[in-house]
Amino acid sequence: MECREVRELADSFLSEELLTETNHEILRHLDSCRSCRAEIDARRSLRASVRTAFGRVEELQSRPAFVSELRATLRDSAGVAPPRRLSAWGGWWAMAATLVLAAGIGSFWVRDWIAMAGSLARAAVGDHENCALHFALAEKPIPLEEADAGNAVYRLFEQIPPSDVITDSGPAHVLARHVCIYEGRTFVHVVLSYQGQPVSLLVTTAGGSRPLALQTSPHMTAGSRIDDMAIASLQAPGHLVYLVGAVRKPI
Amino acid sequence: MFIASPAQDLTDEEVLGALRTLPQSFQEVIVLCDIEELTYKEIAEALQIPVGTVMSRLHRGRAQLRVGLAASTSVSGRPGRERRW
Numbered sequence A: 001m002e003c004r005e006v007r008e009l010a011d012s013f014l015s016e017e018l019l020t021e022t023n024h025e026i027l028r029h030l031d032s033c034r035s036c037r038a039e040i041d042a043r044r045s046l047r048a049s050v051r052t053a054f055g056r057v058e059e060l061q062s063r064p065a066f067v068s069e070l071r072a073t074l075r076d077s078a079g080v081a082p083p084r085r086l087s088a089w090g091g092w093w094a095m096a097a098t099l100v101l102a103a104g105i106g107s108f109w110v111r112d113w114i115a116m117a118g119s120l121a122r123a124a125v126g127d128h129e130n131c132a133l134h135f136a137l138a139e140k141p142i143p144l145e146e147a148d149a150g151n152a153v154y155r156l157f158e159q160i161p162p163s164d165v166i167t168d169s170g171p172a173h174v175l176a177r178h179v180c181i182y183e184g185r186t187f188v189h190v191v192l193s194y195q196g197q198p199v200s201l202l203v204t205t206a207g208g209s210r211p212l213a214l215q216t217s218p219h220m221t222a223g224s225r226i227d228d229m230a231i232a233s234l235q236a237p238g239h240l241v242y243l244v245g246a247v248r249k250p251i
Numbered sequence B: 001m002f003i004a005s006p007a008q009d010l011t012d013e014e015v016l017g018a019l020r021t022l023p024q025s026f027q028e029v030i031v032l033c034d035i036e037e038l039t040y041k042e043i044a045e046a047l048q049i050p051v052g053t054v055m056s057r058l059h060r061g062r063a064q065l066r067v068g069l070a071a072s073t074s075v076s077g078r079p080g081r082e083r084r085w
Helices: A003-014 A020-032 A034-056 A065-078 A084-102 A119-133 A152-159 B012-020 B024-035 B040-047 B051-075
Strands: A164-167 A170-182 A185-194 A197-205 A219-226 A229-236 A239-246 B002-005 B081-084
Touching: A003 A020, A003 A034, A003 B051, A020 A034, A034 B012, A034 B024, A034 B051, A119 A170, A119 A185, A119 A197, A119 A229, A119 A239, A152 A170, A152 A185, A152 A197, B012 B024, B012 B051, B024 B040, B024 B051, B040 B051
Parallel strands: none
Antiparallel strands: A164 A170, A170 A185, A185 A197, A197 A239, A219 A229, A229 A239, B002 B081
C-alpha cells in the first residue's frame, strides 16, 4: 500500500471502519513508514484533543442515554420505508421528535453542539419565550392563513406538522400557527402543546434564495439548550428550523 | 499538498474555537463521529446523507480543523509544524 492510500484511509482506519484485510495492509505499511505513523499519530491526537475539550466543558456533557436513544431511533426508522416524497419531512420530524419530544422534553439533555451558540438560535428561544409563553411581542402575530399571500413556506406550515402529532412518549397538539416578528426577525411559528407545556416550531430564513422544499432533506444540526430551553435545530436550504421547549435537569 | 499540524499542547478553548469556525455540516459529522462515536452508517442515517458524504465531510472537516488549529497556535506564538501529505 502506498503512502497516499494510507492517508486517504487514515480517518476510516482510526474510526475502525475498514475491512480487516485493509487494516492489516495499513498496519504493515505503518511498520515501515515513519512519516505515515506520524500522520496517524497527529490525527489520533487531534481527535483526542477534540474529545478532551468537550469532556472538560460541563455544559457540553451529553445525557448518557442520548446515543442509545438515537441508535434505537435509527433502528426503528430503518424498518419503515415511508413514501419518498414524505421521507425528508418524516425523517426530520422523527429526528426532532426523538430528540426533543419523544426523548421527553423534561429530561432532554444532550450535548450542547457548538454550532447552536449562534444568534439565530437565541432569537428562536427569545421568540418562543416572548410569543408562546408571555404573549409579549411588540407586533401582534398574524395567523398563517392571513399571512399566506402566496408565500410557499407559510403555506407549507398551514398543514405541517399535522394538528395532532403522535410521538413514542405521547401526543403533541398544535395550538396555533402564525407569523411573528422578534427583534426584527420573521418566524413562521407553530405552537404545540406537549405534556402540558408549550413547544415552538420556528422557521426562519437563513440567507440564500433557495426555497424550503419537502423533498430536500434537511440536516439535523443540533440538540442544545439556551437559557434553560431545549432546542433542536435543523438546516434546510435557505432556512433554519428550530424546535424549542422548556428544559429540566436530567434525573 | 502541505497541511499544517497544530502544536501538541492545545487548550480546550483553541480546539473548540477552531471547531466553531468550520461549516456546520463539518462540525456535526465530527461531533457525531469523534464525540458520540457513531459509525459512518449511523451518521449517514441520522443526517440523511450518503456514507460517502459522511466520509468526505469528516476528511475535509478534520483537515480544516488542523489548518485552523495550526494557524491559531502559530498566531499565539507556539510552534506548529508543516507536513507533506
